[in-house]
Structure formats: C-alpha cells, structure tokens
Amino acid sequence: MKTENFSQAENGKLYIVATPIGNLADLTFRAKEVLENVDLVACEDTRHTGILLSHYKIDTPKLSFHSHSGQAKVDKIMAYLEDGKDVALVSDAGTPGISDPGYVLVQAALEAGVQVVPIPGASAVITALCASGLPTDKYLYLGFLPVKKGRQTIFKKIAESEYTVVFYESPHRLRKTLEQLGEFLNADARVVVAKELTKIYETYYRGTLQEVMDKLPENIKGEYVVMVYNQ
Numbered sequence: 001m002k003t004e005n006f007s008q009a010e011n012g013k014l015y016i017v018a019t020p021i022g023n024l025a026d027l028t029f030r031a032k033e034v035l036e037n038v039d040l041v042a043c044e045d046t047r048h049t050g051i052l053l054s055h056y057k058i059d060t061p062k063l064s065f066h067s068h069s070g071q072a073k074v075d076k077i078m079a080y081l082e083d084g085k086d087v088a089l090v091s092d093a094g095t096p097g098i099s100d101p102g103y104v105l106v107q108a109a110l111e112a113g114v115q116v117v118p119i120p121g122a123s124a125v126i127t128a129l130c131a132s133g134l135p136t137d138k139y140l141y142l143g144f145l146p147v148k149k150g151r152q153t154i155f156k157k158i159a160e161s162e163y164t165v166v167f168y169e170s171p172h173r174l175r176k177t178l179e180q181l182g183e184f185l186n187a188d189a190r191v192v193v194a195k196e197l198t199k200i201y202e203t204y205y206r207g208t209l210q211e212v213m214d215k216l217p218e219n220i221k222g223e224y225v226v227m228v229y230n231q
Contacts, residue, residue: 012086014109018095018121022198024055028121039085044092074108081114095123128194128225134164142167159184164229171220182209189230195222
C-alpha cells in the first residue's frame, strides 16, 4: 500500500532521498517506496546507486548528477519535473544536499515552483555524533576541509569553537590533518575519529589527539568522520 502521494499535478515532485552510508539494510521503507515509484533517479554515480537499486530489485531509470554536472544536466532534470514526472535525488551515501551539489537542483526546483519532498534517513554526521560521547546539543559541521588554502584558518576556528566540531577527511590526509590540528588544540582536547560507519569494520578511536593518533593503524583506509571538542 502506497503511503506517498505521487504527483498528478502539472509539475512533478523532487524527492530528496537519503540512502545507506554503508549497510544496505539501512534504507527506509519510505525511501524504497519512493525509489520504486518515481520516474527517474538522479544519482551521483549511476553504478554505485545501481548496486543499491539492484539489491532491492528496483528498476527505475537512472541519470547521473554530480559535482561536475553543468547547467545542462540541471535543465534536463528540470524538464522531467516540469513535464509532470517525479524525480528522486540521491547521493552515493547519506542525505543529498549535504557536502554534494544537490542544493543547486533544489534551488532550481523551488524557483520553478516544484514541490521538494525530503525523505530522511542515514547521515554520516549524525551517525558519528550520536555514538561519539562528545556534547551533541550544539555542533559545528564543516564538511570536507580545504586541501590547501585556508587550512590554518579552519584549524583556528575548530580550536576556538565552543561546540563539538565535525568534519570529513580522506584516509591519505587524515594523519597529516590531525598533526596540523594538534598545533592549535589544548593538550586535553577530546577527539573522536569514526571509520567505516555501519559497515563490518566500523571503529571509533576516542581520547586526546595524541591517544587517537597512537591508535590509528599504519595503513589508513576507509572513510573517516573526525569530531573535536576543545573546551
């Protein structure tokens, strides 16, 4: 039995669908229903999303939409919506529009009078925070840190924050980032690094910055969420 009121109006609806960040079983019933019934799934990587859709035996057509997609791709998706077709926007993992270009499409849809419907679910930020042991009543999310320009400014901002600060980091930059961050933090600052959330090798490294760095494996692999509380 359908719970969603799929569009029969002049414009279609744009569904912002959260997908699993690792464990495929984390897809919600509502997200599955939406992905089955929309006319098109706009996805960051059609191959990656294809694995999820195949797992749930969903054969909805896919269209790539990622950070390198130009205005022409936005216009193409808007044409679907303005033709009365429903579109689901997904990212490779988690909630679209968070650290990805989804907001560009959302802005275009809203400006055109298209209804935007969020379908909540997995988020790496929230997943990491809830098990971190750090204060969660207020937090500052920074996404991915700049690779070169502006890093010192960001580190200073993290050290001065009254809140838990959360950011993503790639495995090949993780150790260097922590070393540089250590120049700004108090010696007793609390740091938590989470890797491979919801997957088989999910791990949390907790302690002072030095304790966390001592716990990290020599060969750093996977996807990381870093959380810092310097108060």
